Amino acid sequence: MKIFVDTANLDEIKELAEMGIIDGVTTNPSLMAKVGVVGEENVKEHYKKICEIVNGDVSAEVISTDYEGILKEARELAKIHKNIVVKVPMIPDGIKAIKTLSAEGIRTNCTLVFSANQALLAAKAGATYVSPFIGRLDDRAQEGVVLIEEIKQIFDNYCFSTQILAASIRSPLHMKQVAMIGSDVATAPYKVIKQMFEHPLTDLGLEKFLSDYKKAQSA
Numbered sequence: 595m596k597i598f599v600d601t602a603n604l605d606e607i608k609e610l611a612e613m614g615i616i617d618g619v620t621t622n623p624s625l626m627a628k629v630g631v632v633g634e635e636n637v638k639e640h641y642k643k644i645c646e647i648v649n650g651d652v653s654a655e656v657i658s659t660d661y662e663g664i665l666k667e668a669r670e671l672a673k674i675h676k677n678i679v680v681k682v683p684m685i686p687d688g689i690k691a692i693k694t695l696s697a698e699g700i701r702t703n704c705t706l707v708f709s710a711n712q713a714l715l716a717a718k719a720g721a722t723y724v725s726p727f728i729g730r731l732d733d734r735a736q737e738g739v740v741l742i743e744e745i746k747q748i749f750d751n752y753c754f755s756t757q758i759l760a761a762s763i764r765s766p767l768h769m770k771q772v773a774m775i776g777s778d779v780a781t782a783p784y785k786v787i788k789q790m791f792e793h794p795l796t797d798l799g800l801e802k803f804l805s806d807y808k809k810a811q812s813a
């Protein structure tokens with residue numbers, strides 16, 4: 595499973611990229627706002643910086659919600675770097691735009707997917723990735739990981755090449771669950787990726803190995 599980091603914070607991206615554990619980055623307008631990047635040109639510049647740090651796909655989201663507007667923005671975003679994948683919302687105009695962009699060879703990530711039927715439509719339109727938001731479903735007392743299972747079954751049934759990008763990940767448990775289901779990608783916040791390293795028995799075990807080593811040296 596590929597791991598993407600869901601952030602626009604350059605330090606976080608740099609740290610994880612240097613460890614060699616991330617395969618890409620996803621952003622959204624909320625994450626860009628969180629790091630204080632505002633204005634069309636600054637946003638583009640920021641995407642460029644992200645692409646220079648990580649050698650993998652970088653999702654850049656459109657703001658427009660009408661077909662022509664989405665196409666215009668998407669074509670501009672795609673020019674920034676070869677690794678840019680244009681994130682398009684799961685709305686009728688978005689699906690229509692994904693179809694056109696896919697014919698033009700512009701890769702897309704259909705975002706804000708909350709049902710298997712939405713994922714099916716995105717795949718039919720030729721989306722490169724489909725992003726089911728599992729944490730936001732959990733927030734509404736619906737098990738998000740079940741959606742990943744459903745989409746996986748549908749995509750396998752019909753051999754769709756659209757990749758499942760499990761999004762809105764909230765915990766290391768989510769990461770394990772979507773990996774076991776066979777999601778192609780999971781995008782998680784920096785904090786969750788760091789939590790994946792942790793186990794108290796690793797820390798205790800290392801402490802013991804090191805103290806035994808020191809004791810043996812001084813004996």
Ligand code: E4P
Pocket residue numbers: 600620621622705725727729730761762763781
């Ligand atoms: C995905 O691409 C989105 O940016 C993200 O995963 C949304 O996560 P959230 O529900 O924690 O905002």
